[in-house]
Amino acid sequence: MIEPSEFIDALASNGYDVLSGVPCSNISTVFHALENTEQLLYVPATTEGEAVGIAAGSWLAGKKAAVICQNSGVGNMVNPLASLNAPYGIPTTLFVSMRGALGFPDEAQHEIMGSKTGELLKLLSVNTAMLTDNIKELNVALTQASAEALNRKSCAFLINPKVINNPKTVRPPHMQTSQWLPVPIRQESQGAIVSRRVAIDILMEAFKQYATIATTGYASRELWATGDRPNYFYMAGSMGHAAAIGLGVSLSTTRPTVVLDGDGALLMKMGVCATIGRQAPKNLIHIVLDNGLFESTGGQSSNSGSVDFSKIASASSYRQIWQCTGSDAIEKFSRNVDPTDGPTFAHIVISPSSELKAPRPNIDLRDMAARFRAQTTSQPA
Secondary structure, eight states: OBOHHHHHHHHHHTTOOEEEEOOOGGGHHHHHHHHTOSSSEEEEOSSHHHHHHHHHHHHHTTOOEEEEEEGGGHHHHHHHIIIIIHHHTOOOEEEEEOTTOTTSOOOGGGHHHHHHHHHHHHHTTOEEEEOOSOHHHHHHHHHHHHHHHHTTOOEEEEEOTTTBOOOOOOOOOOOOOOOOOOOOEEEEEOSOOOBHHHHHHHHHHHHTTSEEEEOTTHHHHHHHHTOOOTTEEEOSSOTTOHHHHHHHHHHHOSSOEEEEEEHHHHHHTTTHHHHHHHHOOTTEEEEEEEOSEEGGGTOEEOSGGGOOHHHHHHHTTOSEEEEEESHHHHHHHHHHOOTTSOOEEEEEEOBOOOSOOOOOOOSOHHHHHHHHHHHHHHSOO
């Protein structure tokens, strides 16, 4: 059987920089080891889909990344694997612990996924293989994964319960020391409430040199309309994962990183705020443009009216928090925020857009991802 330390050594020796994931009891000792290693950066995620977003952002910033989880979480990964990794050509190596695998009786809730995990991943264009308990074969598998990554393809290694040594020893509870301190919310309200397009124009006048990820829908289309730049990443799918991608980018570069998020999008995957707070990237600026609508699907109401995003950011340990209403307030934020003292959160109230709709970005998604990666890795902060 492979020891957890050997598994981590193999990843590090094969050039992996970042590993994100959600624990599984079948390989719990691997996660304990990851939390104590300095050989690579381990980013505990709140969902498996979030981990895929973090790994994708890491690749976009020039790093080699992987995801580790149990197969129950593959369902959470379907959307980003299908609408982010595949169309953009972003390769990620997956390590999937097999609950309910054939020959290993498990709880009833694992039965279907235990028999269908490999098929599901293959349907998502992820090359899949079983991992053996031989450390030499693990290194061979990682070499194959590197070759797949050069072709910008993802791959998955399925891990049966007998592959990695996981002694059932009792461990003392791991209690993370609380680092939360109340952060004052800077409230600014000056000028008229503006549309998302005007707000983006104001923001990018100050931030146009930063690595910028815009969430799917009109945020990406209106960022495109301000003038295309190679440091802009326009999301065409994977709604809710903009902040995870931005976190992966920010942890892999010193360059200031901006996420243009939406109220509905963040509400889909709000656990990422806790991950951002724990990782505390100083160069991340997370902006939520809130008009209370799912505008690109016809203007249906989101649930943002019952949520105080700024207080959520404060409770999640962001370091700078702004609440902005009005064009002058947005400009004041963009001119005065410190891009080196984050993570920063800005909740910006905008009006429903009444302008002509911006066109979709007219650029091949694989080409756009490649140029963002090249540009982000070639220019320091």
